[in-house]
Amino acid sequence: MKGVEYEYDNTLGLLAGMDLSSNKLSGEIPEELTDLHGLIFLNLSNNHLQGKIPVKIGAMTSLESLDLSMNRLSGVIPQGMANISFLSNLNLSYNNLSGKIPSGTQIQGFSPLSFIGNPELCGAPLTDGCGEDGKPKGPIPDNDDEEDNGWIDMKWFYLGMPWGFVVGFWAILAPLAFNRAWRHAYFRLLDDVKYKLLGWCL
Structure with missing residues (x-):
């Protein structure tokens, strides 16, 4: 991190940053990853990750930057992400996320570009509001x-x-x-x- 190399063995919990972007990682994001409470930035973008964002991701309260873009993640954005109060950079674009973006959090203060490419996602900061079923309101194009x-x-x-x-x-x-x-x-x-x-x- 910042040009300095560290080697972690039994002190993996002290790891401050992890960049595994642009690889060919597949499968789900391991739940154990959320036990790294000291992570400041996490970048898993441009892989083939599937499944849901781990519910326990809200326990990673030290995160300042989170990039999960350009994967195949699905499901809703966990409400626990609202607990990451230091988060200043978020990118969840180009996945298959759905439902409403958690309200009443700083997540809604991010740019809409952080969420584009998720057609089933709705709520602020996106312009599409959510219907009662939690799906985007608006006309459905007639194929x-x-x-x-x-x-x-x-x-x-x-x-x-x-x-x-x-x-x-x-x-x-x-x-x-x-x-x-x-x-x-x-x-x-x-x-x-x-x-x-x-x-x-x-």
């Missing part, structure tokens, strides 16, 4: 409409393609067909190119 709009766009593309070909084709041929000087210049150019290619080949 059928999106598919219909996609088909309409593709239909116009296919209908316009032959017309584009005809217009582009005649934009080149029409001047050659109706203008004798341009036609002679064009064929003279083709002859020059042909003789130059033959000269290079020979």
Whole structure:
């Protein structure tokens, strides 16, 4: 931490920071990790962690920075996280978290960017409020409409393609067909190119 290396054996509880980000860790976050009460920062981002955030994470009251982003965590944010009073940096983005963000805590003072990428998450500081079922309120997009709009766009593309070909084709041929000087210049150019290619080949 801060450029200084320490080796912990029986004094693992004195560990102040842990950065295991950008690895290929999988499975659930070990419950035993929450016994490291001396941790000031914990970074497990950009892994393949699944399951729920440990309920006992609220016991890690010394945490100042917690980054669990870009995993596959699910379930609700534990209410016990409100007990982490020194927490100044939090990132839970791009998981599968759901439910309401714990209210009445400093967690609601973090930027909405700390929670984006969790479509089933709601409550402050996110703009989506929570319904009675604890899920985000607001219109649910109609996938059928999106598919219909996609088909309409593709239909116009296919209908316009032959017309584009005809217009582009005649934009080149029409001047050659109706203008004798341009036609002679064009064929003279083709002859020059042909003789130059033959000269290079020979």
